[in-house]
Amino acid sequence: MIGDNVVPAHAPEDLQRWRRIHRDRLIGERLDVSLAVRDLYARQITEKLNQFFPNLAKLLVSGYWPCNGEPDLRPWLSSVRLRCGHVALPVIAKKHAPLQFRLWWPGAPMERGIWNIPHPEKCIEVNPDIVVVPLVGFDNAGYRLGYGGGYFDRTLAAAPNRPRIVGVGYEQSRLETIHPQSHDIPMDFIVTECRVREFNR
Ligand SMILES: Nc1nc2c(c(=O)[nH]1)N(C=O)[C@@H](CNc1ccc(C(=O)N[C@@H](CCC(=O)O)C(=O)O)cc1)CN2
Ligand SMILES: Nc1ncnc2c1ncn2[C@@H]1O[C@H](COP(=O)(O)OP(=O)(O)OP(=O)(O)O)[C@@H](O)[C@H]1O
Numbered sequence: 001m002i003g004d005n006v007v008p009a010h011a012p013e014d015l016q017r018w019r020r021i022h023r024d025r026l027i028g029e030r031l032d033v034s035l036a037v038r039d040l041y042a043r044q045i046t047e048k049l050n051q052f053f054p055n056l057a058k059l060l061v062s063g064y065w066p067c068n069g070e071p072d073l074r075p076w077l078s079s080v081r082l083r084c085g086h087v088a089l090p091v092i093a094k095k096h097a098p099l100q101f102r103l104w105w106p107g108a109p110m111e112r113g114i115w116n117i118p119h120p121e122k123c124i125e126v127n128p129d130i131v132v133v134p135l136v137g138f139d140n141a142g143y144r145l146g147y148g149g150g151y152f153d154r155t156l157a158a159a160p161n162r163p164r165i166v167g168v169g170y171e172q173s174r175l176e177t178i179h180p181q182s183h184d185i186p187m188d189f190i191v192t193e194c195r196v197r198e199f200n201r
Pocket of ligand 2: 148150155157183184
């Protein structure tokens, strides 16, 4: 196994390989956590989101439909609507292009996209104020390791009004560094079951 504190060689294919090894390891390790414990972590993350973002009225929050052991924050997304906020979900409308954000509400008609992940079928495209991003891994400087498509990086680089970016994941997914590249967009906050990290940039 390649240790996470070993700087990979500079060739892009070495970094890609390093990221793939750690991505697979971290996804495997979070799927090894029991459902009951993941459920507890999701509730602890929700509490921290509520403490840090007490007032979401009139704001548009993008979440995600959980897969691969990601924290299930759908109850929190529903609660955002009860607090007069709006909710969107990300959609891969085109490969290797920025994500779309489509308005979502409980009971919205859904269809399945990449990896069978459900997303709203009606195309009401919106620009979120806050984007909640699931983390496969994260590092001490607030950079995210995702599923390797570069989708969130492309999307946030192209976003018209830079939203606040909140990475959510588990403390066990922390790496010393993901060896950030110029295309990697850092998070403004990282929320885990243990703590909230705020990065003032
Ligand atoms: N729940 C959830 N929904 C989400 C995301 C997410 O992270 N979590 N996304 C966040 O972006 C988007 C989906 N992101 C994806 C990113 C990559 C691949 C993918 O096919 N990866 C390839 C490897 C790509 C490569 O190495 O070039 C693979 O696994 O084979 C699929 C979905 C939108 N929806
Ligand atoms: N702004 C961008 N413009 C063009 N290509 C990009 C951009 N951002 C990332 N990419 C491409 O996407 C590839 C994968 O990026 P990276 O390994 O950072 O994905 P990731 O953040 O883990 O994935 P995801 O966001 O889909 O979960 C990079 O090798 C890069 O070529």
